[in-house]
Amino acid sequence: MAEQIALDPQTLVPRVIGRYTPVFVDRAAGVRVWDRDGIEYLDFTSGIAVVNAGHCHPAVVAAIQEQAGKIIHAQQNILMHEPMLQAAAALSETFPESLNQVFWTNSGAEAIEGAIKLAKVATRRPAVIAFRGAFHGRTHGAMSVTSSRVKVRGHYEPLLSSVFYAPYPYYFRSPVPGGEDGADDFYIAELKSLFDTLVMPDDVAAILVETIAGEGGYLVPSARWLRELRSICDEHGILLIMDEIQTGMGRTGKMWGFDHFDVVPDIVTVAKGIASGMPVSAVVSSKAIMDNWAPGAHGGTYGGNAVGTAAAAATLRVMRDDHLPENAAAMGERLMTGLREIQRRTSSIGDVRGLGLMVAVEFVTDSGDPNPAAVSQVIQRCFDQQILLINCGTYDQAIRIIPPLVVNEAEIDRFLDVFGQAVDAL
Numbered sequence: 001m002a003e004q005i006a007l008d009p010q011t012l013v014p015r016v017i018g019r020y021t022p023v024f025v026d027r028a029a030g031v032r033v034w035d036r037d038g039i040e041y042l043d044f045t046s047g048i049a050v051v052n053a054g055h056c057h058p059a060v061v062a063a064i065q066e067q068a069g070k071i072i073h074a075q076q077n078i079l080m081h082e083p084m085l086q087a088a089a090a091l092s093e094t095f096p097e098s099l100n101q102v103f104w105t106n107s108g109a110e111a112i113e114g115a116i117k118l119a120k121v122a123t124r125r126p127a128v129i130a131f132r133g134a135f136h137g138r139t140h141g142a143m144s145v146t147s148s149r150v151k152v153r154g155h156y157e158p159l160l161s162s163v164f165y166a167p168y169p170y171y172f173r174s175p176v177p178g179g180e181d182g183a184d185d186f187y188i189a190e191l192k193s194l195f196d197t198l199v200m201p202d203d204v205a206a207i208l209v210e211t212i213a214g215e216g217g218y219l220v221p222s223a224r225w226l227r228e229l230r231s232i233c234d235e236h237g238i239l240l241i242m243d244e245i246q247t248g249m250g251r252t253g254k255m256w257g258f259d260h261f262d263v264v265p266d267i268v269t270v271a272k273g274i275a276s277g278m279p280v281s282a283v284v285s286s287k288a289i290m291d292n293w294a295p296g297a298h299g300g301t302y303g304g305n306a307v308g309t310a311a312a313a314a315t316l317r318v319m320r321d322d323h324l325p326e327n328a329a330a331m332g333e334r335l336m337t338g339l340r341e342i343q344r345r346t347s348s349i350g351d352v353r354g355l356g357l358m359v360a361v362e363f364v365t366d367s368g369d370p371n372p373a374a375v376s377q378v379i380q381r382c383f384d385q386q387i388l389l390i391n392c393g394t395y396d397q398a399i400r401i402i403p404p405l406v407v408n409e410a411e412i413d414r415f416l417d418v419f420g421q422a423v424d425a426l
C-alpha cells in the first residue's frame, strides 16, 4: 500500500506536467510502445520528434550500455573523451563545411541560450529578431524569443529585452491575396519594416528562425523567404541562427531542414533526435564564429556527457547506415498522398502540410476558423485504436504526424486507415 501511494502520479507529479495520454508505459521498440498491461500502441509522436531512429534502437542501446560501463561523467572542462569527439565529427559531417565546431549542451532551450549568447559575443550587438509563432524553449532567454502560445511566456515577464518579432509565413492563413508570392512580399516587408521603426540593423546580433515552425503549427516557409533572411543577414552583418531542434536529424526527409532550401545558416541548434532520447543538444557553428567565445565564457557541468554523446554518435551512424532520411522522404510521400485523399472527402480538413515525416493536418470549422474540438476528437479516436498523436499550433488547430523515421508502409497504412475513420466520424 505504501508503495502504491509512493508511485501515484497524482500525488507526485506537479500539475504543470500536462499529459496527452493516460498511458503508463513499460517499454518501447521502434515505432511501438507497450503499457504496463502489455497493451501495444503505435507511437506517431516520437516523444515529440525525439526518437527519430526509433525507440531503443539496438545499436544505440548497446552504445549506451558499453559507455556506461566505462565512464558516465567525463566532465568536459576536466577530461577529454572519445564519444564527444566521435559524435562531433559525425555531426559536422552532416553539415556544410563551414559548420565544423560543436558545443554540446543538454536540452533544446539550452542550445538556444548558447546560440544567442554566441551571436551576441561574436557581433558585440544586443538585439535578436525572432518570429511570431516560434517556439524555442522554456528557459528565460528561450522564452523571450518564443511566441507559439501565450501560456508558455505569460506571467513570466520581464523577459530578455531587445527581442523584435516579425511574422512567420503561414500561407494557409495568409493575411494578403496573391498566393505564396504575395504572402512572401508581405512577410519580407514586415521584417524589413523593423529596421524603419524599431531597431537599427547594426544593433541586431542574430535573426533566429525555425526552418519549419514546429509548435506554431508545422508551417513550411518558402525557399524565397528563407533566402531573403540569409541576404538580409549578409547585408547587415547579422548572424542567421537556424533552430533545427524539431526539423533536424532526418525528420523532413533530408538530414537538416535547411537542406531543402539551399540556405546555409551561421549557427545551428540541434537537440531532440540527436541522441534518441538521451538529453543531448548542441550549438554548431564555424570555428571563426566559435573563436569569439573565450575559454570559460560559456559552459555547463554536463555538456558533452559521455553516455549522451555515445548515444548521439550511435544515432548518427544509424541515420546514415539505415538511410533514415531517405525512408522519411518515402514514407512521408505515402503519408501525404493518403492524407490528401482523406482531405478530399471532408470539409473539416483545411490544410495538409509538411516535409518528409514532419506533417500536420489543420482542422477548420465550417467558417474556416481553427477547430481544436475536431483535433481533440480525432486524437481521441486514434488513441482508442492504440495510435498516439499530439497536436500543434497556437490554437491547437492541427494534428502533427511524426512517427519515428523507421516506420514502414504497413504502419503508415494502418495509421491512415484509423485516422481516416476518425475524420469520417466527425
Ligand SMILES: Cc1ncc(COP(=O)(O)O)c(C=O)c1O
Binding pocket: 048, 107, 108, 109, 110, 112, 135, 136, 137, 138, 210, 214, 215, 243, 244, 245, 246, 247, 271, 272
Ligand atoms: C524548434 C524547437 N526549439 C527548441 C525547443 C526546446 O527544446 P527543449 O524542450 O529540449 O528545451 C523545442 C522543443 O519542442 C523545439 O521544438
